[in-house]
Each structure stands twice: as C-alpha cells, then as structure tokens.
Amino acid sequence: MNVAAVNCTERLRSRWRVTLPAMPLHLDTPLIESHPLSLASGRRIFLKLDVLQPSGSFKLRGIGHACEVHHARGATRFVSSSGGNAGLAVAYAGRRLGVPVTVFVPESSTTTARMLLARENAEVVVHGASWQEANDLALSRVGAADAFIHPFDDPLVWHGHASLVDEVVAEGLTFDAVVVSVGGGGLMCGVAEGLRRHGLDHVPIVAVETTGAASLRAAVEAGELVTLDAITSVATSLGSRRVAAQALAWTQERPVHSVVVSDADALDACERFLADHRMLVEPACGASLALAGAPHEALGPFERVLVVTCGGATATIDQIRRWARSEPGSDL
C-alpha cells in the first residue's frame, strides 16, 4: 500500500472509532401487535419479540453488553455457570468478539444444552450434581484476566436489558403495563431501568413466575430476600432460588404486580404461541404469554399491554408436550 492509501486508511480507522458506536451484539427485535392474543384477552397485546435474538432469548442484551464492557477492559476469557440461555448468550458473545468462553454446567444439564453450547465454540466443563457445585468450581477457576458473567445479578446486565424499552419507546408505542417473566429478576431490573430512563415509572410491571419457581413472590410477601428450598417448576429458566436484591428493591419503589401462573398454563401458552405466531418459546416465556391467552384478572383495567416475549432456546416441542402430558389439569 502506498503512503497516501495508508494515511487514508488510518484516517478512516480513527474516524470509525470516534464516530461510530460499536455494533451491539443483540438485534433491535420486531414489535408487533398480536391479533390472536388481543382478541383472546379483550385488550390490545403488543409483543416485543426477543425470541428472535440470535442466541434465542433477551439475555443477549444484558450479557452481550457485559461481555463487551469486559472485552474492552481487556478480559481474555469469559466464564459462565449457566447451562441455559445465559450461558448461550455468553457463548454467542464470546464467539462474536473472538474471546474464548468456558461454561461450567452440572451433571444434570441436558445434552441439548451441552450441544448448543459446544456449537457456539464454548468449552463445556461438566461438574457436580447441581448448579451450586458447578458454580462453585466456576468461581474457583476465574483467573485474573477472566471475566465471570453473572446470569442476572449485575448492573451491567440490567443496563443492557434496558435497551428493550428504548427500542419500544423509539417506535412510539404507548402502553399501560409491561409483562415480564421473572427468574432471578435481571430482566425485570432492566425493564424498570429502561422505563425510568423514559419517565415511565408510573407504568406497572406485571412480574410473572410459575408455581415452584416463585422467588420474587416469596420475597415480596416476606418483605426481604427469601431462598426457596427447591425449584419444582418445569420453567427451568425461571429457576433461581433467590432473586437479585435490586429486583425486590424495585417492588418497593414503583408499581410491580407479582403474578404466579401454573406450569400447565405456561405450557399451554407455548403451544398456542406456536400455533398463532409459528415461533417456539420456553415455558419461562409461556408464563408471560399465559396472561394474554384469555381475559385475565392480573391485567385488570389495562388496555394496551406490552408483553416481553423473552424466548428461550433450550426446550424442544417434544419436551414441552411431554411436560404438558404429565401436568394435572392439562388437556394434552
């Protein structure tokens, strides 16, 4: 290359660096009105389709952001202890950023989860009977140049999740409630942060959990953080035994309505969403969609409801149907 060309390239490079924001890892997902759900629930239902994120769930927003920040600070490896959508988001972000990823998962993790992680080039270390042991080993293996990426309890993650609200507001949609599924509460914290940024603190968050994974409900009732003895719901992505302290704090600062639905209703909503919109989501997401499948008291007087369609990549339709068959009260 001649000198002029080199100078030109340098100029473009520095211009690029200064004026162009780094391309985020997540997509600006479609926002649609669900005509079938609007008809069924008797109010207008809008869906933010984070099921379409490349890693399969909204988690890429916050985790992608956390990975980008750690990458910029010089981290040379990302470590996760999630065999679910959080681990998949870390693996995807690592592959895109060219940073090696190690995910520690328990022996109870599914072969599907391990296959999905391996397909994203992550190193998968199988250890221990439960998540606790896998996580303990992960933490003990985090080196000085590594970044441990928490699935939900990290302000960087919340900050990234908040982009979901930015996108909805930028489209000019007005809504009088937002429905979100709650596991550890990271998504809820991000949505609350995004609503605050846009002066929407008065818009209630309807926080949905399933029976057997209702750690936010337990905390709200006790007025303090509660650690559940066990997770018994099939909505494994909601299976955090204890929520982030910030999730409980939001319930004390702004309107948050805690709702608990059955596994059967969450599974039914997955099946129905597949029929209505031709997309497969996990029961963790079905829990939120369940509120819109019929007139539901939890949506009370709300007329325009935004449902965060959080997605999830780890359940197959066969698995969802098997779970539904073993559920009492299910039609399947």
Ligand SMILES: *Cc1c(COP(=O)(O)O)cnc(C)c1O
């Ligand atoms: C992680 C996850 C949730 C719950 O998110 P938290 O931030 O843990 O509350 C809900 N749905 C899906 C599909 C998830 O992967």
